[in-house]
Amino acid sequence: MDFHLKVQGLNLERTLFCGQAFRWKKVSDCEFFGMADSKSVLVRENSDGISFLNISENDFIFWKEYFDLDTDYVKIVEQFSSDAILKKACEFSHGIRILKQEPFETLISFIISQNNNIPRITGIIERLCESFGERLNTGYAFPTAEALAKLTQEELSPIRAGFRARYIIDAAQKVKNGTVDLNALYNMTAEDAKTELLKIKGVGDKVADCILLFSYRKTTQVPHDVWIKRVMTEFYPNGLPECVGEYSGIAQQFLFDYIRHNWKKE
DNA sequence: ACCCAGGGTAACT
């Protein structure tokens, strides 16, 4: 069955390729195929919204949640636009939304992201899924914590994650044995949730903020990667403007996308 | 050959 949703201010290409998710492929002008957790979907962008093609009603609920379609981004962008630089970033990166991704997948993905670049992160995650994820008829599921927890660094070497291999294993083991309860973080404050995530080797301040923002919708969190550090020193030496309110993490995503496409081009 | 990438850890002052 196909499902259609009216959405204002959504650009799928910007949303799916702005460095928050790594398992999407552009298949035509307005169509994107993606995997998340153990589900897959073909999404089509229309003039007034998006369509999810050939999925069940249960999966539709999942994808509706994934795209966080109940949040009004038009209103948020309007709020951001009282700051001139942020306004420019929102115009350039029009249509970005923060997704609500599955926590374990986000945890492993952003462990892999450290000191790495987006194309290579994408490749490592693809090999991780093909090697250790369940085979589905449309692709491969993201590997479970159980599947990854029993691996050795040597068994992980084909995915070429480099020094991050031992971090992946540590994360999977701590999720599997309950040292970190990912489901419990939804109802915790950002600070408390971060304390839990920092128990995992290879998860530092920045990676923790990515997980909190991209999985748990803790929109106050601002991941300080090399690009955002450039933004801060260049444009906001005294911090982000007040108009970001409780959405500094969302503002961060517009600024990240904007600076990455415009650095040293003006 | 050198520098960089959605950084973190461990070993130093």
Next chain:
DNA sequence: AGTTACCATGGG
């Protein structure tokens, strides 16, 4: 508490 070398890999 704050700095710094080192960590694998691949593209420019």
